[in-house]
Amino acid sequence: MIELAPDQLPPLARWFAAGSPGTAALAEHVPASGTGRWWADRAPAPRALAVSCAGHVLLRGDPRALAPDALAVFDAHYVQAPAGFLPALSGAFGRIVPWERMLYVHQVPVAAPCPPHGVTVRRLVPEDAAALAALAPDAAWVHASWGGPAGLAASGLGWAAFGKDEVLAVACTYFHGTAYEDIACYTDPAHRRRRLALACVTALCQDVAGRGHTPSWTCSRDNRPSRLLAWTAGFRLAHEYVHYLTGQPARRGPAPDAPSDHPAAAVPGDTKAPPR
Structure with a gap:
């Protein structure tokens, strides 16, 4: 395939x-972001x-x-496509791994839990880019859809739990x-099981609703912690689907958005929420 410029679309x-x-919202996200x-x-x-965006x-x-x-340009990507594309994917790659996914839609308002002493939950601002960049390397996926920590911090569409400046x-x-x-979330491994992710997600959901939009949540069927967090935060299952992890291209081309730091390292097949 050839890359198109915006004016060629x-x-x-x-x-x-x-x-x-x-x-599926990424088709609207790419031109907007x-x-x-x-x-x-x-x-x-x-x-x-x-x-393509953020490895999807x-x-x-x-x-x-x-x-x-x-x-073949979509090596090491998660591909969502109608079934008719499977022969083309099989012809381009020596390995295609199907991942069963679950799509949730927010339906039940949930009150945000009180954060622990010394922790503040607030909206991200542009000045928080450095703090986002200081997260562990395996967290880089969380801001990949915004082009990096500066893009997410400046978007006005993120909430974080801070301990001092961390x-x-x-x-x-x-x-x-x-x-x-x-939506997506990430919690530093040293601070999991403190309901920090729930506090951030519920604040974000209220923010999304205030814009007149509805939050959705996708995760691997096997990611029980992510499914539990989604349910606790008021999401309910809408439907299930399959996407495909590609690998071993028959002929390598330039990878467009190769997800070098991806949560698949923490939860195989999951691109949204590692274990908390």
Whole structure:
């Protein structure tokens, strides 16, 4: 596939449904945030289109238009696509791992728990970029959809638990859509089981609702801690789906958004919330 410049994009309404929850919101997040990249089988009148951000890919269109190795640029990505794209993925990669996913939608308002003594939960501001950057390397995924810690801190769409000037936990809008905001959270391993993630998530959910949007939450079916946190925070299961982790490309191309620091290291197949 070839990369498209923003001014080469076709009208997106025919490719992606507006107002979708979960990872599908990244099709709206990319043009709004300026992060991520667009790909197509050809620039004029594309027949197959892809959008990638933070190690996730959405594929749409006619897979028959793709060359055998066209999808090799999406090595080490989580791909969500109609079933018709599976032969094209199989032709491009020697390994495709399906991950069963669960999509939750926020339905039950929950009061934020009181943070422990000495901990403050508040909205992130641009000056917090350095504190976000100081998180452990395995936390880099949490701000990847904003292009890094400065992007998330400046977005106004993140909440964090602070101990003095140190970020102990953070929750943020990961993919910002026009109706849904898919959220993510991370807690420093040394501060888990203190309900810090719940405090950040509930504050964020109230913030999202105040914008007239609905929070959504996606995680691996096997990630019981993430599922429990979602339920406790007022999310309820909407549906289940499968996405595919790609690897061993038949012919390597430049990886567009390779997730070098990804929560899959903590929870295989999970891109949203490591164990807390």
